[in-house]
Amino acid sequence: MGERSRYDLVVRLALERGFFMPSSEIYGDAPAGFWDYGPLGVALKNRFIELWRRELVKRDDMLEIDGAQILSKSVFRASGHLESFVDPIAKCSKCKAIYRLDKLIEEKTGIHVPERASLEDMRKLVEEHGIRCGRCGGELTDFSHFNMMFRVGVGVAGLDAYLRPETCQSIFIDFLRIYKTMRRKLPFAIAQVGKSFRNEISPRQGLLRMREFYQAEIEVFFNPKKANDFAKADSILDYRLRLQPIGEDSIKDISCRDALKSGLISSKLVAYYLALIQQFYEKAGIPREKIRLRELDEDERAFYATEAWDLEVETSLGWIELVACNNRGEHDLGGHEKLSGQEMTVLDDGERVLPNVFELSMGIDRSLYCILENSLHLVDNRIILKLPPHLAPIQAAVLPLLSREPFTSEAMRIYRSLKQEFDVVYDASGSIGRRYARYDEVGVPVDITIDHQTLEDKTVTVRFRDSTIQLRVGESDLMNFLRDHLKIG
RNA sequence: GCGGCCGUCGUCUAGCCUGGAAGGACACUGGCCUUCCGAGCCAGUGAUCCCGGGUUCAAAUCCCGGCGGCCGCACCA
16 A cells, blocks of 8 residues: 555545545635544544543543633733744745745844744844845745734624633643642642644644644643652553654663663653553554654754653654643743732642643544554455444444345344444445445444344354454343453453 | 645546536445345436636636645644
């Protein structure tokens, strides 16, 4: 299979079988970067989130919230997004080309433009060095900042507010009340699944880069002096991480214990959460060898991060960042404390500390793409979607061997008994082989066929998607069989 | 946002250069067949030809603008 064609196959399957589709697609003015999930896509997403809840939220006793998507301007003044979530731009007065101003100055003069440089500073540099449009030589004009947040006007007065560019700000602004009411001590984590919004200049590649997207974020609050006093980490010390630290160009397969000992990871707390997130993706069906935790150097890190590891998965499109694991230090609670005047310190062993934050910020849509691409296999030019059974949108198909009585009634009866507990479909249309193929394509892990023998001895044929092996299961054992087969491994 | 290529049934595409009734394959639906791995035969549904404007007796086709897609630049979960 060609490298590009894997992406095309996923998109084609998604459109044809209802996983996802471009939003507003019947209108010509549909802007890029917005996608709708269809029935199978929603089901897959829900199962993915179920797995996330189980393997991260429940496993680590996190508290889950669901915050508003529109937040006040002050939130983003405090978080730094109003000032820092921007690109400085300028336009050519002649050919209308738009430039990243800081990049243009650096390219023309070799002078490094610091993040904090004002537009006025940059305008001066442009004048001093006589920088003009790189393409036509025209004069540069319209110096401005392009902020990637969507601004919204609230109420009749059109009060300035913003769609959140990351879900985690909801966690930080709710932190104080949750801490006061939920009786937790440091360290503990707050988690959230929800939408975030970024006005990307050029969204592209389907689910990989959207303007409206789902994140599953976890913010771990901890005392920075105690990041190594972390007993929970004992359970993962022997687990092997796939690390690529700064300056390395290959992946080290190394136990958490050794990574800590050699100083590759800054603390037990960080090692523990990196282990949890890697284990999560392994359970989501991504093979270990396609996962890496790559450490970002200063230039690559977000403006709020002091230490950053990206969990990346290798696909036909290269390594894709699925989770940003950032040490945000006291950036967020400190920022909100300063602007709101609300003291954010908490008591920890008799000492007042401002909690630091380590986050696991997961892109859900991207993750689903990687799972789909990884699961997609071509056999005799037919798609077989080998999803882990516990992520399958449809868990079993109930099929009468022949589309006539008494097979149809028997199959319908079994379908009805199963659908109370499982997500199953009934299908009598087309030859049996055609139906097997139809459900292989959307990742149904087992097909249940009602055949001649069913009528004699109350057993059914169970046919496995990945191996096409068939076995006979008694009707009364079917529930237990399915529960077992759909269990998280 | 820029540059290159591109946009036709659900999907893949023919037609565009050289203007003149939108055709095929797969999928889907129904019928015959009565089946354990996309069987065969017959019939059928399904396309504002991305959108808008222009040229023309006539536009899927030529021209202009917009929107979208892919690749590259940049940015990012």
